[in-house]
Amino acid sequence: MPHVYETDGAAIYRQSFATIRAEADLLRFSANEEPVAVRMIHAAGMVELAEHIRFSAGFATLARVALSDGAPILCDARMVSEGVTRARLSAANPIICTLGDPQVPDMARTIGNTRSAAALELWRPHLAGAVVAIGNAPTALFHLLDMLEDPHCPRPAVIIGCPVGFVGAAESKAALWAALPVPCCIVEGRLGGSAITVAALNALASRTE
């Protein structure tokens, strides 16, 4: 006998977001931030994520403006760049992930860092005014912070800094929050990842739920 389940995509989103809003503690988020937090929680399948999400002042507004102005989206991993819903981007923003570039393995050896970190060196021509989305590698976020300590390095508009894991993730996000080179969004601690990062991007790209 066929299974009985909700098969209407719009209804699934509606019910999911209603459940999140009923269960999660979202009071500390502004009207601009709240839909972003809701979608991040949705991607994680976990209302407790709410307590770990931090938006710096102005982040959500600036990210929305940058995206609607066509800012490039710079991603540390293909799971991030492939997850962005193109139909939600009103300005056909370029979505760039340099991790697979054939120069990267040699660059990683040269700078003595991971491929994820080395790949960011190829972001430089696109970095001014960009929306940065780091959803995988703590080393990428640490390397970006080091790049931005150079005043000649172009500044992105905002940084979504949500690497995940057990070595460097919590530390790199704490370092981003402490330095705050530009407005940012983080998930404190070990939690994070490509799905949560993509969810933040998709929420910032369009008000449609």
Place this chain on the structure above:
Amino acid sequence: MPHVYETDGAAIYRQSFATIRAEADLLRFSANEEPVAVRMIHAAGMVELAEHIRFSAGFATLARVALSDGAPILCDARMVSEGVTRARLSAANPIICTLGDPQVPDMARTIGNTRSAAALELWRPHLAGAVVAIGNAPTALFHLLDMLEDPHCPRPAVIIGCPVGFVGAAESKAALWAALPVPCCIVEGRLGGSAITVAALNALASRTE
């Protein structure tokens, strides 16, 4: 001043897995299952994931055999298909995601289901002996279970059933576990997602940590 952090990829993996093995309760997993659970926890950034992971009898062994024999990997979302580390696949397995096929929107309207579910109809020529990886859509997992109720539908070798979220995720995984049409791995409840699904695949594809 540059940040001080671990920049050696192999050392990062080693330290991460050591932390997981020190903190997570992994005793109920077999020697074949344990590295899979460890990598899933790694992707989630959350040792508590361990208590939600279920492997049915024979799953880990059969999945490893299927992958080393070159079984196709069928994915419900591009975040899953893009996440699989090609270098870990010794048999250059085809990795297939049909969600973007131009026939899918019409098929979804015809069957009255989501695009994620309709896309699985295009899996039929590849389904026999395949490794199925559902890391996003509960409707895809429900629809696969309905397809497999037809005895003429080809059988995959194993199913990794880890959709995430608030509507249908827990229910579809419980239905998979109850029906067990082939050996499977699930994350019970709302947790799951593409990163956890990819981690399971990458662990099953190679013993290298």
